[in-house]
Amino acid sequence: xxxxxxxxxxxxxxxxxxxxxxxxxxxxxxxxxxxxxxxxxxxxxxxxxxxxxxxxxxxxxxxxxxxxxxxxxxxxxxxxxxxxxxxxxxxxxxxxxxxxxxxxxxxxxxxxxxxxxxxxxxxxxxxxxxxxxxxxxxxxxxxxxxxxxxxxxxxxxxxxxxxxxxxxxxxxxxxxxxxxxxxxxxxxxxxxxxxxxxxxxxxxxxxxxxxxxxxxxxxxxxxxxxxxxxxxxxxxxxxxxxxxxxxxxxxxxxxxxxxxxxxxxxxxxxxxxxxxxxxxxxxxxxxxxxxxxxxxxxxxxxxxxxxxxxxxxxxxxxxxxxxxxxxxxxxxxxxxxx
Numbered sequence: 001x002x003x004x005x006x007x008x009x010x011x012x013x014x015x016x017x018x019x020x021x022x023x024x025x026x027x028x029x030x031x032x033x034x035x036x037x038x039x040x041x042x043x044x045x046x047x048x049x050x051x052x053x054x055x056x057x058x059x060x061x062x063x064x065x066x067x068x069x070x071x072x073x074x075x076x077x078x079x080x081x082x083x084x085x086x087x088x089x090x091x092x093x094x095x096x097x098x099x100x101x102x103x104x105x106x107x108x109x110x111x112x113x114x115x116x117x118x119x120x121x122x123x124x125x126x127x128x129x130x131x132x133x134x135x136x137x138x139x140x141x142x143x144x145x146x147x148x149x150x151x152x153x154x155x156x157x158x159x160x161x162x163x164x165x166x167x168x169x170x171x172x173x174x175x176x177x178x179x180x181x182x183x184x185x186x187x188x189x190x191x192x193x194x195x196x197x198x199x200x201x202x203x204x205x206x207x208x209x210x211x212x213x214x215x216x217x218x219x220x221x222x223x224x225x226x227x228x229x230x231x232x233x234x235x236x237x238x239x240x241x242x243x244x245x246x247x248x249x250x251x252x253x254x255x256x257x258x259x260x261x262x263x264x265x266x267x268x269x270x271x272x273x274x275x276x277x278x279x280x281x282x283x284x285x286x287x288x289x290x291x292x293x294x295x296x297x298x299x300x301x302x303x304x305x306x307x308x309x310x311x312x313x314x315x316x317x318x319x320x321x322x323x324x325x326x327x328x329x330x331x332x333x334x335x336x337x338x
Contacts, residue, residue: 021104021190030190032103047098050302055090057305058083064318068337074156075136081160082129085122086301093119094298101291105192109183112192120171124205128163130266131209134216137256141220206274220256258311269300314338
């Protein structure tokens with residue numbers, strides 16, 4: 001029997017291979033940075049629990065508004081569209097984001113591009129939904145007499161549909177080069193890199209929409225304060241802009257406050273991400289800053305249904321009917337949850 005003896009590889013080479021995403025590829029593989037095990041476990045537990053909570057709570061919102069006919073209002077239809085976006089975040093985006101917290105990407109170039117494509121569609125749809133919600137509250141508070149004719153169920157359905165179609169079409173154009181040739185911008189194996197015109201994207205779908213939202217809600221706030229003072233002083237009507245005289249319902253004022261909180265939370269969660277993009281700061285994949293920024297964006301999807309539960313009695317009532325399986329009863333869709 002013959003035995004062959006081969007010298008052991010140098011220790012430096014073994015350590016170098018241990019730092020590579022794909023050791024078998026040597027020079028073509030990306031290097032990976034190490035992270036303490038405790039930090040990794042904390043990220044996994046935090047992301048996984050938030051993911052489960054996000055998908056579950058938003059599914060309750062979707063079932064509530066879709067099932068109960070009393071909730072089929074233009075405003076709730078916009079909330080339904082937002083809940084669908086948030087549900088997709090919990091169902092698809094956050095599980096893949098857990099892989100992105102790792103120093104190396106092991107799911108391939110196509111999955112990488114599709115992940116960012118889906119993420120961009122959802123984020124853009126959420127921004128446009130927020131603008132539509134702000135417009136809805138603006139008309140309801142500032143022009144209440146014309147609200148039923150201006151904001152109809154059919155019009156809102158059309159705008160929501162256009163919102164999603166435009167989100168898909170715009171992001172297809174934005175990421176076309178990446179979709180056509182996945183991985184073309186990767187400098188080594190183990191990266192998940194996409195390239196697009198970030199400046200145009202930030203201006204068109206952050207600065208302009210956010211400015212519109214703030215202006216609309218400032219106007220809503222001024223009129224709401226005027227109405228509240230008028231109610232306290234027992235004035236039957238308040239003269240609004242353009243000499244239109246009307247009284248806003250108390251329920252509309254409450255809805256405006258609730259949706260104002262929704263918009264404020266949205267801004268707090270999304271602003272750091274866009275501000276970092278504007279600053280030109282280079283984010284390293286799997287870094288703590290990247291993980292925290294993206295977690296903040298996704299956490300907004302979890303907070304939205306919590307806000308509904310806090311401020312909307314109809315959501316609490318409908319969730320009770322869903323959990324107790326009373327929605328399986330005949331004619332349960334006619335239940336009065338308002």
